[in-house]
Amino acid sequence: MKHRYLVILLFFKLLSGVFSSTLAQVPKTLDSVTVYLKTHTVQDTNYVIALNVMGRELHSKGNPDYKRADSVLWVAEKLAIKLNYGLGLSKAYTNLASIYYLTDRPQQAVEYFQKALTTAENHKLSPRFICGAISNVAAALSKLQQYEKVVAMQLRSLRLQEQYNVQPRIATTYGGLGSAYRELDKPREALVYYQQALALMLAEKNISGMAIIENNMGVCYDGLKRYDKSLASYKMALKHAEEVDFALLQADILVNIGLALKLSNRFKEAIPYVERSLAIGRRQENKATMATAYFNLGQIYEELKDYMPAEANMKKALELANERGNKEQIANYTQGLADLYGGMKNFQQAYVFQLERNKQIDSATVARTSAEVQRLVAHYETEKKEAQIKLLRQQAQLHDEELNRQRLQRNALLIGGTMLLLLSAVVSAWLLNRSRLRRLDEAQRLRKQIAHDLHDEVGSTLSSISLLSGMVNSLIAQKRPEAVERAIQKINTDARQILESMDEIIWTINPGNDSLQRIAMRLQEYAQPLMESKDISFSFQIDPTLVDIPISMEVRRSLYLIGKEAINNLIKYSQATRATVRFTRRDNQLEVLIQDNGRGFDVAQPSKRTGQTSMKQRAEAMGGSLDVQSTPGQGTRLVLTTAVVE
Known part of the structure; x- marks a missing residue:
């Protein structure tokens, strides 16, 4: 089982230049803006900007004060509404959404990023600002794992940047597209967008952003089994993260280096990198980072057949995940321990952890794992029955030495026949479950294939038609008949392409x-x-x-x-x-x-x-x-x- 825990794309760090434009007379550091707010008695637009700067600095620095930042930004929102100041209001919503994003409230983050976008559009703010707001909505949708919507939103941002010739292009748009395609298991497409994002960040000298993108590129190369490339990307990412003293990103990259080495069967080389990640997590008192490092150390020791440290590290990982209440990590670590005990032939413990895992997942996943549970039950019950039978035979020998050999043979045959029947029943049940599991897997693969085909063949073309349709009214108003004709021709072409694609998909799945x-x-x-x-x-x-x-x-x-x-x-x-x-x-x-x-x-x-x-x-x-x-x-x-x- 492979696990990959990534630093979430820190969009508010990468959007320097999208939302950082403040008025020249408003300070930009926490200390200076605090003094400014105390001495600036007029509650005007500059005051709103200063409140936004304070809210941003309070929640995005090393020791974030989310509660205080939230209070400051609510004041900024009310004053911006009173002054009808669109830029200040949109920034307040953006900063509030960033707090929700960082405190694992993605649905609220989506809501407030959407408010920021709507406000920017209603007040006709700059195209760059609006494009950045669209990318922010996409970033929050990514945390909800709605990757198809992420692609649609980021492509919308990219098209607007091209339409209005926004320069320089917004790096997070490309980075967000790369991450969405990576999650959709399209590493080659992801790499194209990551490389464009990296070039933009290099031009901006955005070292933090370069570190994050290099790290994500390494994950793509891992998916392509190009471990030489992934290790080179990870090490460049680590260099950049160390330049800006980005500790938690360093920890994430170090784990990824360890995983790439593990996938390359260089297990002993991997251990020091993961241990360095664990040390950073301890210094930062970050339980998520520590849990990830412990679990991956456990998996590496499992590959080395060194089961004692493997068990100890995985148990520490599960303990930390339980403390945090992280359901995804709890599920993964529980399954990891079940697999570990299975490899150790400790089927009783494997059975306990597999049952615990099944309590945490939905019925579809239970169906996929039922065969494994039955296998563990069969092993455990068979071992127990064999031990009981052995004891009974020993007692029979001591008590019935005088019985004739023929009777003993008949009893042995009877016991053997009973065991054979029990074994046959267990094997039949296991085979039946395996057959059911295979049918479920086949149905699931078919559903995924149809969804994948519809997304690839139809989704992007529909997005194109939607965008072009929206442009036609604008072109008519601008009295540009040639452009209107070209747009309509493109819509007709795209519609024919969708019909052809749907025909191919239906033909493919028709038995x-x-x-x-x-x-x-x-x-x-x-x-x-x-x-x-x-x-x-x-x-x-x-x-x-x-x-x-x-x-x-x-x-x-x-x-x-x-x-x-x-x-x-x-x-x-x-x-x-x-x-x-x-x-x-x-x-x-x-x-x-x-x-x-x-x-x-x-x-x-x-x-x-x-x-x-x-x-x-x-x-x-x-x-x-x-x-x-x-x-x-x-x-x-x-x-x-x-x-x-x-």
């Missing part, structure tokens, strides 16, 4: 298409008109022995997407006059050939446009392989091979 013949027909229907439009002589062949072979939804989808991508590349780039698509059976293997006589390319330097990496990943995910052969001037030959299941 009536579970055969190779159906997928071959689908690819032929897709390819034929494209080939004709380019005057390409096209041959499509399928081995008759493959026609009725069934194929799963996941494999069907991967086959179709690989074929579609290869055909698109052929149409766009090959300049071919002849092309062939052939489905062939070789022994127990399916071979799909896509070949052309076009201009070819150098496979040692593949173009990013061809999507070779994506196609190869899909082939590997379905248990197959993809071989691309091409030479400049001599065409391209793509061969996909995978197992046939009858």
